[in-house]
Amino acid sequence: MRLGVFGGTFDPPHVGHLILAMEAFDQLHLDKILWVIAPNPPHKMGKVITPIEQRIKMVRIAIDGDAMFALSRVDIDRSGPHYVLDTMRILHAEFPGDDLVFIMGGDSLHDLPNWHEPHKFVAECSKIGVMHRPGETIDLTRLIEQLPEIKGKVEFIEAPLLEISSNKIRSLSYQNKPYRYYLPPGVYEQVQRLQLYTSGASSEE
Numbered sequence: 001m002r003l004g005v006f007g008g009t010f011d012p013p014h015v016g017h018l019i020l021a022m023e024a025f026d027q028l029h030l031d032k033i034l035w036v037i038a039p040n041p042p043h044k045m046g047k048v049i050t051p052i053e054q055r056i057k058m059v060r061i062a063i064d065g066d067a068m069f070a071l072s073r074v075d076i077d078r079s080g081p082h083y084v085l086d087t088m089r090i091l092h093a094e095f096p097g098d099d100l101v102f103i104m105g106g107d108s109l110h111d112l113p114n115w116h117e118p119h120k121f122v123a124e125c126s127k128i129g130v131m132h133r134p135g136e137t138i139d140l141t142r143l144i145e146q147l148p149e150i151k152g153k154v155e156f157i158e159a160p161l162l163e164i165s166s167n168k169i170r171s172l173s174y175q176n177k178p179y180r181y182y183l184p185p186g187v188y189e190q191v192q193r194l195q196l197y198t199s200g201a202s203s204e205e
Contacts, residue, residue: 001098004033004129005091007075007084009166011050012191013062014182016164020131020157024103025068027157028129033103034072035059036087040080050196052076061186083116088124099126101155106130106138109154113146122149132156173197 006021013035021033037059039052056076063069074090075082084102091100102125104112109130112118122128128150132138144151164182172179174197180188191197 001031001095002029002101002126003091003095003098004028004030004101004103005036005072005088006033006103007036007038007087009038009049010035010055010059010062011166012055012169012183012187012196013059014164014166014169014187015184016162016182018062018184019162020159021069021103023159024129024131024157028101028103028127028155030068030101032067033069034074034091035063035069036072036075038082039075040082054190054194054196058187058190061190062184064184064186085117085121085124088121092124101125101127101129103129103157104131106132106136109138109143112143112150118147119149122147122153125153127155128153129155129157131159133159134161170197174199 004021004024006017006024008017010017021035024030025033037052037055040049056071059071063071072091074087074094078090088100088102109128112122115121130138138156140150140154169179169182172182173191183191
C-alpha cells in the first residue's frame with residue numbers, strides 16, 4: 001500500500017485540512033491517509049494547546065469514517081518528545097513493506113534542513129508530498145545541496161489557495177467573531193459544546 005502521513009496539531013481540524021488531505025490522496029495516488037496528531041510539538045513548547053483527548057475527538061469527527069482517512073495513534077500512545085523521524089520509524093514497523101509518503105507544506109520543506117536529524121528522516125520517506133499553492137515558488141536546488149538524499153523524492157500537490165488556518169479560527173473565536181463555516185459541522189458543535197478557544201492568546205499554526 002501507499003500510505004500518506006498527514007501530521008499536525010489539529011487545534012482545531014478545519015475544512016482546509018480536509019481539502020488538502022483529499023487533494024493529496026488523489027494526486028499522490030494514495031491508498032489511505034493517516035492523520036497523525038502531535039500531542040506536544042517541540043516547536044510549540046510553552047504555548048497553550050487544547051488537551052489531546054479533545055483534539056482526538058475533533059479529528060475523529062472531522063474524518064467521520066471516510067474510507068480514505070484513518071486516525072493514527074502513533075504519537076498519541078508514546079511519550080515525547082515527538083520527532084517525525086521516530087514517527088516514521090514506528091509507522092514502518094507497523095506497516096512493513098508499505099510506502100510511506102510524508103505530506104508537508106512548502107514552508108516546512110524549506111525548513112527541513114533544520115529538523116531533527118533531517119537526513120535520517122528523508123531516508124525513512126518513500127516520497128515527500130509537498131503542497132504547492134498558486135503563485136508559490138519552490139526551488140529545490142539549494143535543498144538538494146543540503147539534503148542530497150531528497151533528490152527524486154519530492155512530489156508536488158497542486159493545492160487550492162485557502163486562507164484558512166487553525167490559528168485564524170482560534171483568533172476569530174477569541175474575538176467573538178463568526179467562524180462556523182471554517183469547520184466541519186460536527187467539529188464546530190464540539191468546539192461550542194466544550195467552549196474551546198473562548199479566552200487566552202492565540203498561537204500560530
